[in-house]
Amino acid sequence: MALRIGVISDTHGLLRPEAGRRLAGVSHILHAGDIGAPEVLERLCLIAPVTAIRGNVDVGSWARRYPETETVHLGARCFYLLHDLKALAIDPAATGVNVVISGHSHRVQVNTINGVLFLNPGSAGPRRFKLPITLATLDLDEGGDLRPTIHELDA
Numbered sequence: 001m002a003l004r005i006g007v008i009s010d011t012h013g014l015l016r017p018e019a020g021r022r023l024a025g026v027s028h029i030l031h032a033g034d035i036g037a038p039e040v041l042e043r044l045c046l047i048a049p050v051t052a053i054r055g056n057v058d059v060g061s062w063a064r065r066y067p068e069t070e071t072v073h074l075g076a077r078c079f080y081l082l083h084d085l086k087a088l089a090i091d092p093a094a095t096g097v098n099v100v101i102s103g104h105s106h107r108v109q110v111n112t113i114n115g116v117l118f119l120n121p122g123s124a125g126p127r128r129f130k131l132p133i134t135l136a137t138l139d140l141d142e143g144g145d146l147r148p149t150i151h152e153l154d155a
Helices: 017-023 038-045
Strands: 003-008 028-031 050-052 069-074 077-082 099-101 108-113 116-121 134-140 146-152
Touching (some): 017 134, 028 038, 028 069, 038 050, 050 069, 108 134, 108 146, 116 134
Parallel strands (some): 003 028, 077 099
Antiparallel strands (some): 069 077, 134 146
């Protein structure tokens, strides 16, 4: 059975209704930081289990419970979450990580380097500059193949 994972970042306190609709039916949600408010995660948890990290705007007592990085195993794959890819301090390929999830730049990135998928879903929160409002889903099939899809929420 295939596994669909929702990937979201940089909500900055805003969970758009379109994001909730796009994430409906996912098995798990990964939030790559700059959550902005605990209510965002509370609402995401109504959709599916959530693994979240804090970003640079996540301050205050509510944010301290979230780590700066997290490793999670979903299906047969290992995911490493961090907010700013420039802070990556591990060699993902050497540590068994299959997917690196990041945010911070508000820019979509989908690259494979040395067999590791690097995925930044862009920003799903308030518009910044003229960048699109996006999130991603990641389909993991029974054979372990990963298929990322970027979804524009304001198209």
